[in-house]
Each structure stands twice: as C-alpha cells, then as structure tokens.
Amino acid sequence: MLIGMGRWEPDARGRMQRAALELFAERGYEQTSAGDIAERAGVTERTFFRHFPDKREVLFAGTPMDEAMHDGVLAAPEHATPHEAALAGMCAGAALLEERRDYAALRARVVEATPPLRERELLKSAAMTAATYRALRTRGVSEPVADLAAHSAVTVFRVGFLRWVDARNDAAQQSFADIITATAAELRALM
Template identity: 65%
Template sequence: MSVTVITTLLGMGRWEPDARGRMIGAAMELFAERGFEQTTAGDIAERAGVSERTFFRHFADKREVLFDGSEAMERTAYDAILAAPADHSPLDAALAGMVAAGGLLEDRRDHAVRRSRIIAANPSLQERELLKLAAMVDTTAKALREREVTELNASLAAHSAVTVFYVAFAGWVSDEESPGFAACIAETAAALRALK
C-alpha cells in the first residue's frame, strides 16, 4: 500500500505533495540515526519541511508516525477472514487473515525490517506495537464472530492467530533467506497445533 496514493486521493499535502509521507520518512531516518527519545517532534517536522503543529495534525502522537499502515492491515485481514471457505475452522480462517495481512509486509520487506529494528530498540514503541496487535486481535475476533463462531472460540482463535503472526514475523525478519511470509506462518501454525 502506498501512503502517497492514499494522501493524494484524500487531497492532503497540497503545498509540497505528500507531507505525510515525508514526515514518516524523516521520522524513520531520525529514529534510526539518533534513537526515538533523542528525536523531538520538532526535529521530525523540520526535516519534513512542515511545522510541529502540522505533525500532530497528521499523527495523534510521536509514536503513531511508525504505525501508519496498521489500519490497512486490519482491514485486509478482516476481509480475508470473511472470504475464507466456509469449511475452514475458526483458526484456519483467522490464519488466512494473517497471511493476507502479511502480504502487505512482503511488498516492502526492507521497510518492514528497518521499522521493526527501530521498534525493538525502544520500549515505548513496543508498547504501541502491542496495542496495534491487540487491535488486530479484536478485528480478527469480530470477523470470526460474523462467521458464527462462539464468542470464546473467536477470542481464543484470534489470539492464537495473531500470536502466530507475531512469532512468524520475527522469524521472517531474522532469516534473510526466508521462504516467504505465508510459509513462515504455516510452519509456526503447525508448531502451535503440535503443542500438547
């Protein structure tokens, strides 16, 4: 998914185009260069050529600039779960959603890797990532409920699927020659099911 496309369609950044994308790029550069806490919101705005106030109009807080695509991933997972074959078990349907969401990452592996490194280096960014994963759990559970899955089973399958997503992502990122995100998810899901 291209931030440029979205912002252009929304008509944002009318002066220099893609102010939002410039802020995201500037933030990732600065966070990587000198760390998250050593970077002020003013620093990011300056490098992106906007005012600090404009930064906070685009992003609810300083951390949010790193999580721009999370909504799109949720929607993708949601749609894929509803589109999964009716005979899929709740867990399989949820995993299909994770594979679909992972596809968005696969398109920009380099970006995903750099981003995950930045997050790994700062606890307050990890905190925000956990919140996004929790939102993914909620969305996944909601999709499962629309497939007539029990409240409890929807919650458990959603948690399990997002756990698989999370663990598989770590493997996919760490292994340079990894076979692809879908394969990582399949492996991880198999290991989860093998748990006694």
C-alpha cells in the same frame, strides 16, 4: 519558511514518516523531538500533530493491518475451521508487508529497541486480535472459540513476523505467508 521549500510540497505525510524513521534510526527515539521530524520534512511541529495524533503514531499510520485481517477471515472458504479461517486472515495481513521486507525489518529494529514504540505496536496487535475476533463472530463462531482462535492466530502472526524479519534468515528466505503456515504447524505439534 525554509528556503526552496514551497508551502505545499506534495506528500507531507510521507515525508514526515520517512524523516521520522531516519531520525529514530540515526539518533534514537528519545533524542528526536517532534520538531526535529517536522523540520527535516519541511513543515512545522503543528503540522506534524495535525497528521499524527502523537509522536509514536508516525511509524504506524497508513497500514490498516486489522482491516486486511478482518476481510481475510471473511474470505476464507466456508468449510474452514475457526482456526483455519483466522490463519487465512493472518496471511491476508502478511500480504500487506510481503513486498517490503527490508523496510519492515528496519522499522521492526527501531520499534524493538524503543519501549514506547513497542507499546504502540502491541496495541496495534490487540486491534488485529479484535478485528479477527469480530470477523470470526460474523462467520458464526461462538464467543469463547473466536476469542481463543483470534488470540492464538495473532500470536502466530507475531512470532512469524519476528522470524520473517530475522536477519539470520537471509539465506533461504521464505515468504511471510509460508512462515505463518509453518509456525502454526509447530504450535499444533507443541500441544
């Protein structure tokens, strides 16, 4: 019952997500309790756990990257190879972040510095791989090829993401999609 805070201010979920990112960036993940986040958002701790299954998920809920990739793979041209189709899925996922580089970069810094959050991010990456794999299978790609293509495409996505948000790349900034294409070309040359 905080003063000036009505019981049902709109967008409680968004307020909690913003409060969490702020607090994690200010004093760190370990030094921030779920109650702290809830308090800054003007709700109770119980409400926090009604919106998010656990403390980590507050930074990840709301951007269904895996679905975007799944659909992106299916939307690739008929004649595309499995690898090309998978990369098209990665670009579809990249499109979800393309307009929010600053936010993505701040969030990435916080996640990078916090092992529990890194774990959760890696699990999300695994979900992307699974979604890409399923979409490739739907396109008729064989199990082993879909498996490898999905894994390597998500690898390219993750490496590309780190390059995209890298603070040193501020001068000549490419789009996330372009970086993914360039990273994939590098990988091809490597082998």
